[in-house]
Amino acid sequence: MNLHQLVFWILSVIAIGGALGVILSRNPVASVLFLIVTFFAVSGHYILLNAQFLAIVNIIVYAGAIMVLFLYVIMLMNLNGDVEPQKSKLLQFAGIISGGILFLVLLAAFKTTQLSTTPINASTSIGLISELGQVLFTRFVFPFEISSILFLSAMVGAVVIGKKD
Numbered sequence: 702m703n704l705h706q707l708v709f710w711i712l713s714v715i716a717i718g719g720a721l722g723v724i725l726s727r728n729p730v731a732s733v734l735f736l737i738v739t740f741f742a743v744s745g746h747y748i749l750l751n752a753q754f755l756a757i758v759n760i761i762v763y764a765g766a767i768m769v770l771f772l773y774v775i776m777l778m779n780l781n782g783d784v785e786p787q788k789s790k791l792l793q794f795a796g797i798i799s800g801g802i803l804f805l806v807l808l809a810a811f812k813t814t815q816l817s818t819t820p821i822n823a824s825t826s827i828g829l830i831s832e833l834g835q836v837l838f839t840r841f842v843f844p845f846e847i848s849s850i851l852f853l854s855a856m857v858g859a860v861v862i863g864k865k866d
Contacts, residue, residue: 709749716742729775733768740764754830773863 719742722735740763747756837845 705749709746712742712745712749715739716746730772733771733775736771737764737768740768751829754833770859777863 716739719735719739723732723739726732726735740759744756744759744764747753747759
């Protein structure tokens with residue numbers, strides 16, 4: 702087992718552990734922190750795939766901005782386990798059944814997947830920032846600017862919602 706595979710498996714264990722922490726944690730703030738750990742592990746996978754830009758964007762946008770937004774919403778809603786209504790047994794049973802069906806679908810998908818032992822060519826420049834910037838600011842400059850206006854309006858909306866009367 703080479704170093705690349707070892708790092709992949711370590712990051713995979715961290716990502717799965719963080720995702721399980723998100724699901725199983727009863728504290729919403731702890732769930733958000735577990736989600737940040739999961740995002741960092743996924744960013745590590747992006748770096749292994751030679752997609753540095755996606756790794757940086759994942760850390761900045763998701764592990765940074767989106768998690769701050771989640772924490773803001775959690776604190777704004779003042780979620781508390783004491784005042785949360787208990788779920789009925791029928792709802793818990795439906796959750797177990799749907800989770801089991803999802804698990805069976807995943808097992809069937811893994812069963813039909815063929816594993817490839819050929820290594821990925823990491824010398825390609827597809828995921829590099831310079832290539833992405835070249836395409837982004839030539840072919841896709843109009844959609845890029847439209848999305849920036851959309852983000853700006855979302856920030857203004859967040860300020861208006863969060864502002865006290």
